[in-house]
Amino acid sequence: MTANLVGIAIIDIVFFTLLVLTAIAILRQRNLFAVAMLSGVFSLLSAGLFVTLDAMDVAFTEAAVGAGISTVLMLGTLALTSRDEAKRPRSALLPLFVCLVAGAALIYGTLDMPPFGAVDNPIQTHVAPEYIARTPTDIGIPNVVAAVLASYRGFDTLGEVVVVFAALVAVLLMLGTSGRRTNGKNGKEE
Amino acid sequence: MYMFLAITAALFVSVALVLVRLFAGPTLYDRVLAVNTFGTLTVLILSALGFVTERPDFLDIAMLYALVNFVGTIAILKFFRYRSFGRLRPEPEER
Structure with missing residues (x-):
C-alpha cells in the first residue's frame, strides 16, 4: 500500500511538471494552431491529474469539454481570424507583477483552509453523510455523485443544462453563419 | 503492482518524447500526429493507473x-482540409 501511495505521489509530480512545461510552451508559441493543439494536451494532462485525485466526474468533464469541444471551437475560431499571434511591443513586467500579486494572495487565502483530506473537515460533516446514508434507500443507485447531481440537486442541474444549451446554440449560430458566408463568396467568385 | 508502476513510468517516458516533438515540431503535421499519439498514451496511462490504484x-x-481523441483528430484534419467546419460537403474543385 505504501509503495502504491509513493507511486501515485510520483505520478502526480510528473503530471504537474508536464502541465507547467505545456503552459510555458503555450506562452512561448506564436503560431495559434500549435497553441490550440497544446491547450488540448493541457486539458488531457489536467484530466489525468483529476483521475489520480479520484475526481472522476471532473475528469470526465475536462476530457469531454476541455480536450474535445474546446479544441474544435478554437480551430473554428482560427478559421475566422489570423493564424499567428500579433507581436506586442510593450513590456510584460506590469502584467507579470499583477499575476504574482494575485497568485500570492490566492496562496495566502488557502492558508486558512482545513487540512487536505481530513475526516473532520466541514465538507465531510455538513450534508455529505446524510446524502451517503440516504442515497441507497431514497434513490436506489450505487453512485452517490450521480444521485446528488440528478436527484437531490435536479433543478440546479436542469438550469446548468439550459445554460450550456444556450451557449451551444449561440456558438453554433456564429460558426454556421460564417461557413455559409464563405460559401456565398465562393459562389460569387465562380 | 510494481509491474504496473514500471509500465506507467515507461509510458511517461514516451509522453515526454511526444511532448518534445509537440513543442519543437517544425511542421503542423508533426504536431497533429504528436497530439494524436498523446491522446493514445493518455488512454494507456489511465488504464495502467486504474490497476495501480486497484480500481479498474x-x-x-x-x-x-x-x-474524444478520435473525434478531435477528425476535427483537426477536417480543419486542415477545408479551413472551416461550416461546410458539410466539399466543394467539387477541392477533391
Missing part, C-alpha cells in the same frame, strides 16, 4: 478519452 473502473474514462 478507470477503464470507462480511458474509453471516453479514446473516443
Whole structure:
C-alpha cells in the first residue's frame, strides 16, 4: 500500500511538471494552431491529474469539454481570424507583477483552509453523510455523485443544462453563419 | 503492482518524447500526429493507473478519452482540409 501511495505521489509530480512545461510552451508559441493543439494536451494532462485525485466526474468533464469541444471551437475560431499571434511591443513586467500579486494572495487565502483530506473537515460533516446514508434507500443507485447531481440537486442541474444549451446554440449560430458566408463568396467568385 | 508502476513510468517516458516533438515540431503535421499519439498514451496511462490504484473502473474514462481523441483528430484534419467546419460537403474543385 505504501509503495502504491509513493507511486501515485510520483505520478502526480510528473503530471504537474508536464502541465507547467505545456503552459510555458503555450506562452512561448506564436503560431495559434500549435497553441490550440497544446491547450488540448493541457486539458488531457489536467484530466489525468483529476483521475489520480479520484475526481472522476471532473475528469470526465475536462476530457469531454476541455480536450474535445474546446479544441474544435478554437480551430473554428482560427478559421475566422489570423493564424499567428500579433507581436506586442510593450513590456510584460506590469502584467507579470499583477499575476504574482494575485497568485500570492490566492496562496495566502488557502492558508486558512482545513487540512487536505481530513475526516473532520466541514465538507465531510455538513450534508455529505446524510446524502451517503440516504442515497441507497431514497434513490436506489450505487453512485452517490450521480444521485446528488440528478436527484437531490435536479433543478440546479436542469438550469446548468439550459445554460450550456444556450451557449451551444449561440456558438453554433456564429460558426454556421460564417461557413455559409464563405460559401456565398465562393459562389460569387465562380 | 510494481509491474504496473514500471509500465506507467515507461509510458511517461514516451509522453515526454511526444511532448518534445509537440513543442519543437517544425511542421503542423508533426504536431497533429504528436497530439494524436498523446491522446493514445493518455488512454494507456489511465488504464495502467486504474490497476495501480486497484480500481479498474478507470477503464470507462480511458474509453471516453479514446473516443474524444478520435473525434478531435477528425476535427483537426477536417480543419486542415477545408479551413472551416461550416461546410458539410466539399466543394467539387477541392477533391
